Amino acid sequence: MLKRKTFHERNKNESATPKKTVTVARQTILFTILFVVFLAIGGIAVTNFAILITGFTELDKAPTGIILGLNLLTYIVALYMSLSLLFGAKAKRVILKGHVPKLVRNISLVFVVTMILFIGINILTFGLVLTYVVFDLVILTIGLFAIRKIFVAQLKIRALYMGICIMLLISIGTIFFFVSERASVITTGRFGYGTEEYNQLTNQLFGSENAEERFHIYFNWFNVIHEIGHAIVRANSTESLHPVDEELLVNEFAVAFLTHHGEQEKLELIEDIVSYARKQVNPPVENMTHIEYARANWGRGDFFSFNNYGWFQFNVVYYALQEARSLEEILSEMGVENITTQPEVRFIYDSFGEDMVEKIIYDSVYILREWGAIIPPIYHRFSENPATHNLLPTRNVFGMLDRFHSLAIGN
Numbered sequence: 001m002l003k004r005k006t007f008h009e010r011n012k013n014e015s016a017t018p019k020k021t022v023t024v025a026r027q028t029i030l031f032t033i034l035f036v037v038f039l040a041i042g043g044i045a046v047t048n049f050a051i052l053i054t055g056f057t058e059l060d061k062a063p064t065g066i067i068l069g070l071n072l073l074t075y076i077v078a079l080y081m082s083l084s085l086l087f088g089a090k091a092k093r094v095i096l097k098g099h100v101p102k103l104v105r106n107i108s109l110v111f112v113v114t115m116i117l118f119i120g121i122n123i124l125t126f127g128l129v130l131t132y133v134v135f136d137l138v139i140l141t142i143g144l145f146a147i148r149k150i151f152v153a154q155l156k157i158r159a160l161y162m163g164i165c166i167m168l169l170i171s172i173g174t175i176f177f178f179v180s181e182r183a184s185v186i187t188t189g190r191f192g193y194g195t196e197e198y199n200q201l202t203n204q205l206f207g208s209e210n211a212e213e214r215f216h217i218y219f220n221w222f223n224v225i226h227e228i229g230h231a232i233v234r235a236n237s238t239e240s241l242h243p244v245d246e247e248l249l250v251n252e253f254a255v256a257f258l259t260h261h262g263e264q265e266k267l268e269l270i271e272d273i274v275s276y277a278r279k280q281v282n283p284p285v286e287n288m289t290h291i292e293y294a295r296a297n298w299g300r301g302d303f304f305s306f307n308n309y310g311w312f313q314f315n316v317v318y319y320a321l322q323e324a325r326s327l328e329e330i331l332s333e334m335g336v337e338n339i340t341t342q343p344e345v346r347f348i349y350d351s352f353g354e355d356m357v358e359k360i361i362y363d364s365v366y367i368l369r370e371w372g373a374i375i376p377p378i379y380h381r382f383s384e385n386p387a388t389h390n391l392l393p394t395r396n397v398f399g400m401l402d403r404f405h406s407l408a409i410g411n
Contacts, residue, residue, distance in 0.1 A: 024099050024102050024103045024106060027086065027103055027106075028103065028106040028107065028110065030086065031082055031083070031086055031106075031107050031110065032110050034081075034082040034085055034086070035078055035079065035082045035110065035111070035114070036114075038077070038078040038081045038082055039074065039075070039078040039114070042074040042077050042078045042081075043071075043074050068131075068135050071135075071139075072135070072138070072139055072142070075139050075142075075143055076142065076143070076146060079111070079143060079146055079147065080146070083107075083147070104147065104148060107147055108144055108147055111140075111143050111144065111147065112140065112144075115136060115139060115140050115143070118136065119132075119133070119136045176397060176398070177395050177397055178395070180395040180396055180397045180398070181376070181377065181395065181396045182235075182376040182377075182393070182395060182396075183376050183377045183378070183379060183393075183394055183395060183396045183401055184230075184231045184234075184376055184377075184378050184379070184391050184392065184393050184394065185378075185379045185380070185381060185391070185392050185394055185401070185405060186224060186227045186228075186361065186378060186379070186380050186381075186390075186391050187380075187381055187382070187383050187388055187389065187390050187391075187392070188219055188220060188223075188224065188354075188357060188380070188381075188382060188383065188388075188389055189219065189382075189383045189384075189385050189386040189387055189388045189389055190354065190382050190383065190384060190386060191211075191212050191215045191216065191386055192212070192386070193384045193385075193386060194384065194385050194386040194387065198306070198385065198386050198387055199386070201306055201387075202215060202386050202387075204280050205276075205277045205280050205281070205310065206218070206273065206276075206277065207276060213352075214269075214273050215386070216351075216352040216353050216354075217266065217269060217270070217273070217352045218270060218273050218274075219389055220352050220353065220354065220356060220357050220360070221266075221349075221352045221356075221360055222254055222258070222267075222270050222317075223254075223389055224357060224360050224361060224364070225253075225254040225257055225258060225360075225364055226250050226251055226253075226254045227250075227389070227390065227391035228361065228364055228365060228368065228375070228378070228391075229249070229250030229251075229253040229254055229257075229334070230246065230250050230391045231375050231376065231378060231391055231393075232253070232331075232334050232335075232336065232368065232373045232374075232375060233246055233249065233250065233334050233335065234393055235373075235374045235375060235376055236334055236335035236336050236337075236373060236374050237334055237335030238335060239335070242295070242298075243294075243298050243299075244291060244294045244295050244298060247294075247312075247313070247316055248291070248316060248320070249330065249333060249334065251316050251317050251320040252320045252323075252324075252325060252330055253327075253330045253331075253334065254320075255267065255317075255320045255321055255324050256324060256325055256326060256327040256329075256330045257327055257364070257368070259324050259327075260326075260327045260344055261344055261345055261346055261347060261367075262344050262345075262346035263346065263347070267321060270317070270321065271318070271321045274314045274315075274317045274318045274321070275318060277310065277314045278311065278314040278315055278318055281307045281308075281310045281311040281314070282307055282311070283311055284302075284307070284308045284311065290311060290312045290315040290316065291312075291316075293312065294312045306387050327371075328341060331371060331372070331373060334373075336371070336372050336373045336374075337372065338372045339371060339372045340370065340371060340372050341371070342367060342370050342371055345367070347360075347363055347364075354382065357380055358380055361378055361380060365378055377396070377401075379401050379405035380405060381404075381405045
């Protein structure tokens with residue numbers, strides 16, 4: 001008959017078995033290495049994931065809220081994976097219970113120092129932007145709270161595997177994104193579909209008598225050519241232009257393209273439209289030109305408000321009409337090689353309403369490819385906001401654009 005050991009005997013035997021301990025310094029160094037590695041991997045994966053889910057191939061044009069949220073996720077996932085790897089293994093890495101508070105302080109210090117470095121990089125890159133400062137403080141608070149909670153939770157190594165699986169899924173999605181076909185989506189706002197405030201502003205800018213007709217000829221014709229200019233720059237230019245310089249160039253392109261193809265008469269109407277519109281908006285500054293103002297404030301504050309961006313854009317178009325250059329010269333500046341000059345074929349359209357947008361895009365892209373410009377497939381969609389007019393570079397992942405947008409012109 002087996003004799004059961006007393007509690008005192010079991011405790012004595014267990015205490016006789018030596019435990020393998022690891023120094024706090026060694027554990028801190030290991031955490032630092034793991035955290036930096038996972039932060040780098042996670043940052044790359046999440047950044048690409050942000051590109052994937054927002055549909056932007058240029059990250060700086062993606063919504064700030066989404067990017068900040070995904071960056072926060074990166075920090076938390078990197079922390080979680082690092083600590084999971086450290087404390088998930090049962091026998092190999094053991095810290096004496098009395099030394100745990102010191103390890104928590106060390107790891108917290110590593111996290112704080114890393115965040116200070118990132119804050120410094122943000123300030124050097126974007127300046128002292130309140131949004132980023134608040135976001136970094138939120139990360140600091142959540143991160144320090146998570147470090148302490150994770151220690152108490154006694155994480156398992158399973159958490160590490162889950163984190164790796166998430167990163168693999170993101171990476172696979174990213175691969176599918178970048179091997180898919182490049183494309184662009186032109187968005188045009190619809191006259192009379194916005195809020196009462198936007199409709200009143202539209203009437204104010206284009207005149208109350210024939211506002212709809214002038215809106216259509218400007219946004220569904222001239223501005224569509226402007227957006228195609230953005231597609232040409234992004235597909236052909238090897239240089240990274242400042243957004244202001246790109247806006248100047250694509251407006252000059254629109255004027256040159258329409259001038260070459262015999263649309264001087266309609267361009268006179270465009271000049272009349274922007275001459276009137278630029279007087280209806282209030283200059284946001286008194287001591288700067290529209291170009292100086294845009295360079296100093298691009299993407300900051302209320303620069304993209306209806307009034308401020310309208311003041312900049314209408315002035316750019318107005319001055320582009322005053323100093324028309326040749327289309328060959330401008331296409332060369334846009335990075336187009338092997339330019340083949342095309343005859344002055346005039347585009348004659350019965351109207352410039354919503355039903356004509358896709359035909360205008362098709363005709364323009366077709367002939368610009370004859371000029372030698374590389375232009376990826378362009379899709380078109382309408383926005384209920386009459387102030388929304390843009391071109392967004394994206395990818396046609398699994399043919400999703402074919403399902404959500406009408407194809408203007410393909411390969």
